[in-house]
Amino acid sequence: MGVICNPEMVAAVSQAGGFGVLGSAFQNDPEALRRQIEQVQALTERPFGANLTVLNPISAQLAQVILEMGIKAVTTSAGDPTPLVDQLKTHGVMVLHVCPTVDKAVKARAAGVDAVIAEGGESGGIQGVDAVGTMVLVPAVCDAVDIPVVAAGGIGDARGYRAALALGASGVQVGTRFIASVECVAHPTYKEMICQASDTSTFLIKRGGRIRVRVLPTNLAKSLRTDDSGQVGTALGGDAIGKAWIGGDVEAYTLPAGQVSGLVQQVRTVAQIIEEMVKTSA
Ligand SMILES: Cc1cc2nc3c(=O)[nH]c(=O)nc-3n(C[C@H](O)[C@H](O)[C@H](O)COP(=O)(O)O)c2cc1C
Structure with a gap:
């Protein structure tokens, strides 16, 4: 989630059993990304990932830092992931591409990604013009590709999490709910x-x-x-x-x-948010 996704929040997500993803959408200095990765590594020994937006003109340089720092999974978004897939997968890094439509998911699969993140039009931040809702997009993408699908967009509590799994997703990506967390750097x-x-x-x-x-x-x-x-x-x-x-x-x-x-009422810690989301009882 770009700069808003600060090292403390990323580490907190991984510490709480999630998989924190460090953003780099507006990052224009590879060394600054390296320092942020070091900060997360100092805060948690658990695995975490990084996001690369294809739109960022220095995404290849940022990918090089990610490789050097030993990150094992990267999400890519906002464009054709092919060059980044080639660069990252040569070194065994897992790539998950964010897709707003079935068509994009099929193309990402052909480009060699390991999983797709089906991101519905409810989601916060950048997206395409189609704004397909998560409820339709996730099962449609599950039908169209033979790799794991992560659901994103509109997931903020246990109900959304369980619904995503019921739609066929293997997991969820959460943005907005974590901005309203204690650990997020947002004002x-x-x-x-x-x-x-x-x-x-x-x-x-x-x-x-x-x-x-x-x-x-x-x-x-x-x-x-x-x-x-x-x-x-x-x-x-x-x-x-x-x-x-x-x-x-x-x-x-x-x-x-x-x-x-519209479902978020209170700022909570990342651990509280994740615990509530994955609890097994209603
Ligand atoms: C403030 C903000 C910044 C974001 N920045 C990025 C980003 O840099 N790269 C990216 O792939 N997705 C980004 N996203 C999208 C999230 O990763 C996630 O897919 C999305 O927020 C999920 O929908 P939700 O907001 O309903 O949880 C951002 C979302 C928000 C709200």
């Missing part, structure tokens, strides 16, 4: 907006080309809701991270979050 105002959200609070805005971003209703986001130009500049990346996501000056920027915000 308290960001966490509070998630906790206060209803089912209809988040919406998709255009970010150029076929890219859409699901966001919370900040003032800027509301003004962009009807803007079709896609010319939103750094309000969605770069500046927004330091000033709004972490800095708390939220209204002049955009805050990615999923529809599942």
Whole structure:
């Protein structure tokens, strides 16, 4: 989840029995990624992974650091994973590609990924124009590929987790619910907006080309809701991270979050979130 996915949170997820994934979407310095990996390694001995977005122009250099640091599983997203698959799999690293449609999942399978993450349109952050819901996407992807499928989008509690497994997923990827965690570096105002959200609070805005971003209703986001130009500049990346996501000056920027915000009531520790999610009783 990019910079918002800080080493402390990644380590907490792995410590609690999950598989923490360190983001690198807006990372422009391979050495900074190396230091973040070292930070996670200092906090947990349990396995964790990293995410590479194909859109990042230095993704190949970041992949090299990931290889050097001994990470064994990488999620790839936002583009054709083929070059990264070739680079990573030569060294035995497992690759899971994030797919918003069946078509993309079939292509990722052909590119040689080990698993796909079927990410529905409810999810927070960047996605394509189709916004297929998780409830339809996950079983459709399960039918279309013969490799494990991880469900993402709209999963925030035990009900969502169990539903994902019932749809055929082997596991879940969770974003929004973890932003509203104690360990996440996100500003308290960001966490509070998630906790206060209803089912209809988040919406998709255009970010150029076929890219859409699901966001919370900040003032800027509301003004962009009807803007079709896609010319939103750094309000969605770069500046927004330091000033709004972490800095708390939220209204002049955009805050990615999923529809599942409507189910999130309270900031909790990562361990509490995971324990509640995987509990066996209702
Ligand atoms: C603030 C934010 C940042 C994200 N950054 C990334 C990212 O850098 N790379 C990526 O593959 N997915 C990213 N995601 C998507 C999540 O990894 C996850 O698939 C998604 O949030 C799941 O849907 P949910 O928000 O309903 O849990 C991000 C999501 C959010 C909310």
